[in-house]
Every structure is written in C-alpha cells, then in structure tokens.
Amino acid sequence: MKILGNLIWFVIVGILSFIIWVFIGILWCVTIIGIPFGKQCFKLAGLTCFPFGKEVKTDFDSHPVANIIWLILFGWEIAVGYVVAGLFFYITIIGIPFGKQCFKLATLSLLPFGSKY
Secondary structure, three states: OOOHHHHHHHHHHHHHHHHHHHHHHHHHHOOOHHHHHHHHHHHHHHHHHHOOOHHHHOHHHHOOOHHHHHHHHHHHHHHHHHHHHHHHHHHOOOOHHHEEEEEEHHHHHOOOOEEEE
C-alpha cells in the first residue's frame, strides 16, 4: 500500500509540491541569511514527494528561535493550507490516507527546524 500510495500521491500532488518547495528553497538560498530557511524548504520538498511510510518527529528544543521565526512568519499559513487540503481529502473514504499525509506535512511545516522524518 505504501508504494501505491506514494505513486498516486506523486502524480496528483507530489510533483507540483516538490517543484514549488525546491523553487522557494532556491529563492531563500540566494541570500546568506535565508540559507537555513531554504534548507528547511528542501526538507519539506523531500517529504512532499513520497510521504507514505514516513513518520515526522518534531524537536522544538533543538532550534527554538529559528522555529519561532518560521512559525510567526509563514509556518502557520502553510500548516493551515495543508490542514484545509487534508480536510478536503477526508470528505471521501478513498481520500483518507491522503488526508493523513496532509496532516503529516502540516506538522512538519509548523516546526521544521530540528524535525526528522
């Protein structure tokens, strides 16, 4: 199920999300100050490709200042977007596994610094 879910996810959602996150990460990495934020965008890009079978573990204490800056500036907006997408997926029975992946991405998008998957 993990392989099939990842393939369907990649075709429907993953490839576009991956391209967007990589583009945003490259834009962040253009400036020296934005490199840590760009690296987190690349982390999100990696998870958006194939999220099935991966578990997100957040660690706020490893980089609290960076996580707070990320959360205030744009983390909560990204998380709300993933939660709304997850709720839309939950409308149908077939979409429930995809909704779970959206909630996983919302968790990572809230506190990406120090998180592992």
